[in-house]
Amino acid sequence: MSSLTNNCYYLSLLTAILAQGIFCVNASAVPRTTIVETPATKNTRFVYAPISIPVSGEVNDTLSDRDIPTGDGGFARDYSIQLKAGDQIAIDLTSETFDAVVTLLNSEGKTIGKNDDGPDGTSNSLLFTRIKDTGNYVIRVQGFGETSSGAFKLKVSKLKAQ
Known part of the structure; x- marks a missing residue:
């Protein structure tokens, strides 16, 4: 390097x-x-920016080997979301084809929260968190293991303060 x-x-x-x-x-x-x-063999240019998702938004998408390599043999897809200090959110990631893992990253790339298997005993993921700082965040969707790919549903819900 x-x-x-x-x-x-x-x-x-x-x-x-x-x-x-x-x-x-x-x-x-x-x-x-x-x-x-x-690459030495071709002159291709790729520009990557996470897909925007609103608070209380839902996305049906597919994870494949055309997404971001994780370095662990798997792939990830990123979604950007604007959150405010004090927001309480639930991030629900479900898939019938792979063991879903969801990660929330702040604007510096630091992991705020991560979940592999949800509380219902399935391989779906459910992450609850309270946001400390207003800003742009990234929700990373990936599968557990090297061969994780397929359809998934990502749902973000803003929870009401009690």
């Missing part, structure tokens, strides 16, 4: 799909991350 300018690092990587090349990862504050791929 070598540093160039403006905190841009060039890494020589072997990707999950065995494509070797030189990659420039230019990361700004989450949830805006730009990934530019310039």
Whole structure:
């Protein structure tokens, strides 16, 4: 790994799909991350930004090997959400095809909360948390294990204060 300018690092990587090349990862504050791929064998450019989801929103989507490699052999899909200090939220991730894992990250990429198996004894995930700081957050959807892929439903609910 070598540093160039403006905190841009060039890494020589072997990707999950065995494509070797030189990659420039230019990361700004989450949830805006730009990934530019310039493999030695092709000149393809990818720009990545998490999919926006509203508070009290629901998404039906699919996790596949075209999503973000986790480094553990699996893949993840990210959703950005704007939350306010004091918000109490429930993040419900269900899938009939893989063991769902949900993670909430703050704008610095720090894990705020993570859940693998929900309280109902299934492999679905349910995460409750209270937000301390107003800002952009990322909800990361991934499966447990290397071969996790398939359809899922992600539901975010804002809970009422009592």
